[in-house]
Amino acid sequence: MASRPRTLYEKIWDAHVVETRDDGTALIYIDRHLVHEVTSPQAFEALRLGGRTVRRPELTLAVPDHNLPTTARLDASGKPVPIADSESAAQLAALEANAPAFGIRYIPATAKEQGIVHVVGPEQGFSLPGTTIVCGDSHTACHGGLGALAFGIGTSEVEHVLATQTLLLQQSKPMEVRVEGDLGPGVSAKDLILHIIGRIGAAGGSGYVIEYRGKVFEQMTVEERLTVCNMSIEAGARAGLIAPDDVTFAYIKGRPMAPRGAEWDAAVAYWRTLHSDADAVFAKSVTINAAKVEPSVTWGTSPEDVVPIGGRVPSPQDFADEGKRVAAQKSLDYMGLVPGMAMTDVPIENVFIGSCTNSRIEDLRAAAAILKGRRKAANVRWAIVVPGSGLVKAQAEAEGLDKVFTEAGFEWREPGCSACLGMNPDKVPPGERCASTSNRNFVGRQGPGARTHLVSPAMAAAAAVAGRLADVRELV
Amino acid sequence: MQPLTRVEGRAIPLGLKNVDTDIIIPAKWLKTVRREGLGAGAFETIRAEPGNVFDDPAYAGASILIAGDNFGCGSSREHAAWALGDLGLRVVIAPSFSDIFSGNAVKNGILPVVLPQDAVDRLLEVAREGQPISVDLESETVTTPYQDRYTFILDPFRRHCLLNGLDEVGLTMARGEAIGSFEAARTAAQPWLMRGTAAA
Numbered sequence: 095m096a097s098r099p100r101t102l103y104e105k106i107w108d109a110h111v112v113e114t115r116d117d118g119t120a121l122i123y124i125d126r127h128l129v130h131e132v133t134s135p136q137a138f139e140a141l142r143l144g145g146r147t148v149r150r151p152e153l154t155l156a157v158p159d160h161n162l163p164t165t166a167r168l169d170a171s172g173k174p175v176p177i178a179d180s181e182s183a184a185q186l187a188a189l190e191a192n193a194p195a196f197g198i199r200y201i202p203a204t205a206k207e208q209g210i211v212h213v214v215g216p217e218q219g220f221s222l223p224g225t226t227i228v229c230g231d232s233h234t235a236c237h238g239g240l241g242a243l244a245f246g247i248g249t250s251e252v253e254h255v256l257a258t259q260t261l262l263l264q265q266s267k268p269m270e271v272r273v274e275g276d277l278g279p280g281v282s283a284k285d286l287i288l289h290i291i292g293r294i295g296a297a298g299g300s301g302y303v304i305e306y307r308g309k310v311f312e313q314m315t316v317e318e319r320l321t322v323c324n325m326s327i328e329a330g331a332r333a334g335l336i337a338p339d340d341v342t343f344a345y346i347k348g349r350p351m352a353p354r355g356a357e358w359d360a361a362v363a364y365w366r367t368l369h370s371d372a373d374a375v376f377a378k379s380v381t382i383n384a385a386k387v388e389p390s391v392t393w394g395t396s397p398e399d400v401v402p403i404g405g406r407v408p409s410p411q412d413f414a415d416e417g418k419r420v421a422a423q424k425s426l427d428y429m430g431l432v433p434g435m436a437m438t439d440v441p442i443e444n445v446f447i448g449s450c451t452n453s454r455i456e457d458l459r460a461a462a463a464i465l466k467g468r469r470k471a472a473n474v475r476w477a478i479v480v481p482g483s484g485l486v487k488a489q490a491e492a493e494g495l496d497k498v499f500t501e502a503g504f505e506w507r508e509p510g511c512s513a514c515l516g517m518n519p520d521k522v523p524p525g526e527r528c529a530s531t532s533n534r535n536f537v538g539r540q541g542p543g544a545r546t547h548l549v550s551p552a553m554a555a556a557a558a559v560a561g562r563l564a565d566v567r568e569l570v
Numbered sequence: 571m572q573p574l575t576r577v578e579g580r581a582i583p584l585g586l587k588n589v590d591t592d593i594i595i596p597a598k599w600l601k602t603v604r605r606e607g608l609g610a611g612a613f614e615t616i617r618a619e620p621g622n623v624f625d626d627p628a629y630a631g632a633s634i635l636i637a638g639d640n641f642g643c644g645s646s647r648e649h650a651a652w653a654l655g656d657l658g659l660r661v662v663i664a665p666s667f668s669d670i671f672s673g674n675a676v677k678n679g680i681l682p683v684v685l686p687q688d689a690v691d692r693l694l695e696v697a698r699e700g701q702p703i704s705v706d707l708e709s710e711t712v713t714t715p716y717q718d719r720y721t722f723i724l725d726p727f728r729r730h731c732l733l734n735g736l737d738e739v740g741l742t743m744a745r746g747e748a749i750g751s752f753e754a755a756r757t758a759a760q761p762w763l764m765r766g767t768a769a770a
């Protein structure tokens with residue numbers, strides 16, 4: 095049958111339509127569901143109240159991450175350390191009880207496989223190309239780096255997936271972000287995605303699923319692709335994806351939950367069909383010149399507030415849109431910045447290396463490469479590294495990276511979401527700044543009154559050494 | 571879910587753009603295992619400012635919130651919708667909403683109304699005068715005592731659910747047979763897709 099040319103997103107969508115309602119809403123099959131402790135208790139409670147069960151327990155994986163303290167989880171005698179915050183403890187206990195009660199695989203806080211859901215999914219081979227992946231967390235877009243259609247959902251939808259393994263959805267429109275040329279030295283995947291968000295805006299991807307296309311993405315490792323897709327939501331897109339290729343297949347092969355033997359061969363043969371057809375049509379297209387991307391930093395309280403590290407704090411008057419002028423002024427007030435200030439003059443008191451955007455082994459290597467033989471500046475009060483999972487932590491320790499970090503004055507922590515959103519004790523104090531490898535610079539995100547500057551892992555390391563935002567290219 | 575057909579009342583003229591769900595309900599409030607009581611933490615950072623619109627007696631008892639572009643962006647936390655509902659809000663009017671937030675809103679009986687910026691600006695004016703605004707989901711219109719009349723469109727399925735207070739989970743469970751056929755075909759053609767955690 096000759097079919098019309100389709101984008102990657104449309105191919106994955108079509109393969110998951112159970113049925114379509116007359117009003118155009120589709121019932122979409124969900125292949126993989128990740129669950130953490132914050133957005134699931136009310137869903138499990140609703141199942142209980144409705145007398146409902148989990149339709150396909152083996153397609154859901156539960157792991158605690160948001161609330162967990164990143165200090166030692168076992169005491170000297172090997173017993174679990176109790177969690178001081180009673181609400182956090184109750185929420186974590188709820189997941190620990192709900193998962194087995196509904197037959198769902200649960201990775202406990204003390205297991206070496208524990209970590210941030212979006213690090214654990216790919217690491218375990220649970221997240222696969224061409225699958226639909228959901229989680230009650232907007233950074234689920236991350237798994238698009240493997241060529242999956244992955245997106246965040248609310249708690250009512252968590253219940254819907256648990257009960258039916260489907261979601262009722264309207265199809266989004268396909269959008270292309272094409273990057274031409276090569277990134278310059280010292281410019282990372284994080285710098286590129288920050289640049290893209292700065293270019294298209296925090297709502298630029300609203301109603302769309304973005305496919306990132308171009309040689310730059312083909313040359314990226316899987317971990318770099320995960321970083322790019324992770325932040326698609328910060329541009330308002332429901333999801334972001336990159337076509338799977340041999341790099342993807344090599345990453346997945348042999349992981350615990352990945353297909354094996356003849357099924358592996360069948361899976362790869364299918365995955366090779368997952369790319370946009372040559373003449374597929376995108377509803378919106380944006381082209382970026384990679385050579386113009388520099389190490390990026392944020393100055394404001396929206397991820398679209400991006401400037402190159404060599405740039406200056408903008409003036410509200412620089413913006414044509416009235417709403418944006420008002421927002422920019424509020425951001426500057428909150429951030430304690432004045433227009434015209436050089437970004438490299440912004441002092442930094444805190445550094446956070448972690449989050450589902452940048453806590454994988456390559457991120458830690460990139461930061462450690464800058465920190466080796468150096469020390470954080472005297473004015474940097476608090477610097478922590480929070481690996482994305484226990485397996486990342488073990489790998490980093492095997493490579494001696496933990497020593498590099500601690501010798502540079504960083505604290506080496508246990509895995510979790512940590513200071514990305516400050517649900518656990520890791521918070522940035524009011525009025526202080528943080529160079530953070532996380533994904534959101536929202537008001538109060540890293541703690542009430544905290545001022546966040548989003549950067550790459552290497553740029554966070556450079557900021558720690560300089561005691562101010564700094565251009566990592568001057569340190570390599 | 572509480573059905574919604576028509577809402578008339580005072581509106582809170584927030585007007586800000588890119589109001590993220592961390593602003594609507596900060597992370598420290600997400601430690602609850604319940605849906606109720608989140609109104610206490612709603613818009614906490616804005617409410618810390620003296621003279622803010624949420625604590626202005628002129629807008630007490632409002633059932634409508636008017637905001638700027640990209641309302642509800644950021645985190646997928648449904649706690650944002652629960653918090654708005656706990657404040658007594660049933661309608662949010664804005665030029666655009668984040669995809670995840672608008673879905674969460676409808677599932678909790680809250681109507682997201684998308685109107686062009688000039689219409690939103692006009693409604694902000696009316697709200698600031700303390701005049702009531704009417705939102706009718708049946709006819710998909712927003713009206714004011716000054717004869718302003720704007721039409722909006724809500725996705726037909728969401729409209730149907732909201733008008734009738736329908737539970738999507740129940741609706742989909744009734745399609746269990748279709749889901750079962752889909753799963754059977756998949757298990758036969760691509761068994762590795764169905765293994766999930768059992769593959770380990």
